[in-house]
Amino acid sequence: MKITVLGASGRIGGLAVREALARGWHVTAVVRDPARLTVPAHPRLDVAVHSLTDPRLADAVTGRDAVVLALGPTDLKPTTVNSDGTRSVVSALRGSRTRFVVVSASGLPAEGDSLFSRLLLKPLLGAVLRNGYADLRRMEAILREAPEVRWTIVRPTRLTDKPARARVRSEVGRDVRGSYQVSRANVARYLLDAAEDDALAGKTVSIAQ
Secondary structure, three states: OEEEEEOOOOHHHHHHHHHHHHOOOEEEEEEOOHHHOOOOOOOOEEEEEOOOOOOOHHHHHOOOOEEEEOOOOOOOOOOOHHHHHHHHHHHHHOOOOOEEEEEOOOOOOOEOOOHHHHHHHHHHHHHHOHHHHHHHHHHHHHHHOOOOOEEEEEEEOEEEOOOOOOOOEEEEOEOOOOOOEEEHHHHHHHHHHHHOOHHHOOEEEEEEO
């Protein structure tokens, strides 16, 4: 597999790069500042320095088997990081066979939400994280309006830095019931698994442990 990881200097993105290399894949890590990339140099690792709106970003994502977008804001301020990155990738991938897997959040509304989630938990999260969630909603809308792109939206629940577990629970189109956390290491693994699973193209999947 040849993949590109956007957000490779972040915690999930860096883990995804390491996991892909461990699987024997060839990885292009897209970063704005190469000094922030914590993954050591590797024969199968290329580093591309681009902003999310750089037209040359297309060169780093075309011709790959998959593109993984694992971006996230560093504070609670207004942001367009996910929607900007998604818009650029969608523009480059239209009509291709490349899989595009993005990280969203289970705090967004979903079918089958429990009364507690719908009336209390998710409105509370939405109020606190309103700027980041607004960006994620824009990102998801861009994907749903691009049926010619083979995307998958992955919505993890609350993130932890615990070690990866052997098994991750997942639900297509709705939240995982009775579980409220997942490790970043498991999210990174699941992103790569989803990139190889054609049955998840065009699907929104929630994951938890």
